[in-house]
Amino acid sequence: MDDENAGAQVRKVVVHRRVPEPRRPRSARAQRAMSGLRRTFTQTDFPPAFARPDRVVRTWGGSLAPWRLAAVGVIIILVLAFSWVRLFHIGPPSIEDLRRTAGVDEWQTLPIAVKDDQPGIAERNPVDGVWRGFDIDIAYMIAEDLGFRRDEVRFYGIESEDRARMEATDLDGKPVPVKMVIASYSITADREREPNVMFTQSYLHTEQSVITLKGHDKVASLEEFKDKDVCSLSSSTSAKTADESDAKLVRRNRVSECFELLDHEEVDAVTTDAAILGGYKARDPDKYDHWDLGLDKTEAWGVSVGANAALRDLVNITLYRSFKDPKDARWEQAYQNNILPETAKNKATDGQLVPLSRPGQPVTARPRVRELPWEEAVP
Numbered sequence: 001m002d003d004e005n006a007g008a009q010v011r012k013v014v015v016h017r018r019v020p021e022p023r024r025p026r027s028a029r030a031q032r033a034m035s036g037l038r039r040t041f042t043q044t045d046f047p048p049a050f051a052r053p054d055r056v057v058r059t060w061g062g063s064l065a066p067w068r069l070a071a072v073g074v075i076i077i078l079v080l081a082f083s084w085v086r087l088f089h090i091g092p093p094s095i096e097d098l099r100r101t102a103g104v105d106e107w108q109t110l111p112i113a114v115k116d117d118q119p120g121i122a123e124r125n126p127v128d129g130v131w132r133g134f135d136i137d138i139a140y141m142i143a144e145d146l147g148f149r150r151d152e153v154r155f156y157g158i159e160s161e162d163r164a165r166m167e168a169t170d171l172d173g174k175p176v177p178v179k180m181v182i183a184s185y186s187i188t189a190d191r192e193r194e195p196n197v198m199f200t201q202s203y204l205h206t207e208q209s210v211i212t213l214k215g216h217d218k219v220a221s222l223e224e225f226k227d228k229d230v231c232s233l234s235s236s237t238s239a240k241t242a243d244e245s246d247a248k249l250v251r252r253n254r255v256s257e258c259f260e261l262l263d264h265e266e267v268d269a270v271t272t273d274a275a276i277l278g279g280y281k282a283r284d285p286d287k288y289d290h291w292d293l294g295l296d297k298t299e300a301w302g303v304s305v306g307a308n309a310a311l312r313d314l315v316n317i318t319l320y321r322s323f324k325d326p327k328d329a330r331w332e333q334a335y336q337n338n339i340l341p342e343t344a345k346n347k348a349t350d351g352q353l354v355p356l357s358r359p360g361q362p363v364t365a366r367p368r369v370r371e372l373p374w375e376e377a378v379p
Contacts (some may be wrong), residue, residue: 012171013162015191027183092368093310093315102310110148112139113168113178113292116157117256120279120338124157131155135182136276137334138203142303143181158183159253161235164197166306180311181304184276200315201304201364203331206299206357208238209274211281211288213262218349219291222271229267231258237299238272255280262288273299275339278356290346290354300362316367323364331361 099105114135115122122133136155141154156168163181170176185191187199210219210230222230222245232239234251241250250267252258258270259280270277274292281290305311322331330343339356344355 013052021136056320057067074087087355093313094370095314097370098310098314102314104146104310104311104314107148107179109152109154110146110224111154111168111176111178111183112143112160113166113183114139114155115183115255117254118184118276118279118284120342122182122275123279124155126375132338134204134334134338135184137337138303138331139182139323141330141334142315142318143291145321146314160233161253163235163304164191164194166196166304179305179308180207180315184301185304186299188237189303196306198305198307198312200305200311200312201319202300202302202362203319204275204301204357205362206273206275206301207297207355208241208271208295208299209277209354210271210291211262211271211277212269212291213265213296214287215287216269216289219269219293221245221293225269228269230269230271231261232271233258236272236336241295241297242271275357278339278342278346278354282345283352285345289307289349291348292352292354313367313369316364317369319361320364324366325360334357335361 009294033189047058060303093101114131114133116124118133118135120133122131122135125132139155140150140153143150143162156170156178158168158178158181161181163183163185166178166181168176168178185199191197194200210222210225212219219225222242225242225245225247228247229250230242230247231250231252232242233255234253239249239251250258255270255272255276258267258272261267262270274290277290281288302313303312304316312334322328340359343356346356347353
């Protein structure tokens, strides 16, 4: 050591090291982070909510409430939209749609083709010009549901061969197009394949029978008329059955013409649907014998509407209403007024009644029609 520094004092310097504070647990940091996020997403004003005791900080659940309300609103809108489309735009047509498509509201009158020489079924009285019969009452029932008054219905006589063409004739013999044919028209697969024939559901079930002059031997089948003259309507299902029995078939366009031949003994029998023959037997019970052939085949009469599918559905709605609704007795009334009185007068020689038709309306399926929840267009 130098002598110059011999007398100097040496100072001791002590350095204090700062010991770091221990880190907070992760749970505390996570809680702080969540608190910061809540403040970030829920507070936009100043001073912050934690410095204002009158302000409650929202939680995550509270912040999603508007979104939840919006989602509920969207769901309600979608449900209403789907219901609107379902009720008014998708599915089967409503009655208003069918009427518009069929063109019913544009018709001033309703022309219908019927038979004019079938007592009890359809016949025009030449004296007063009034139409009467079961088919006439069924036509009025349909016309009523379509919105036509009785004086707006026009009946025109039609022959069997003209039914597929939907062409009748007026009293002057002029051709008249019609909207529907209600003329003891049996529903068959061959007829339904024709281009201008479209049937509704059946409104009467009958069967084929045969009539002879009084005093004829008992008849049990058409085969007994082999090589004999039998008259039937042209273009009828009965004519086909008679032809298959090897009888000499005589065809006429009107059943009244067949009875004229029978009255003059130019044919041995007349065969067609029992409901038609029953009227002639009931009118002259001492002139004719009516025979039940016991055939299994059922003749189901339907209404032909040409190519108007919407009109077919409207007619089916009427037939279903009269079948399903116990308060609707129009079909039963038509049967009681026309066919039932003839039944008692149609007895065979053994005293047994010849069945003219089934006494009840045929089973009718419910048409597919769109209805509003508060409507009951079809029961």
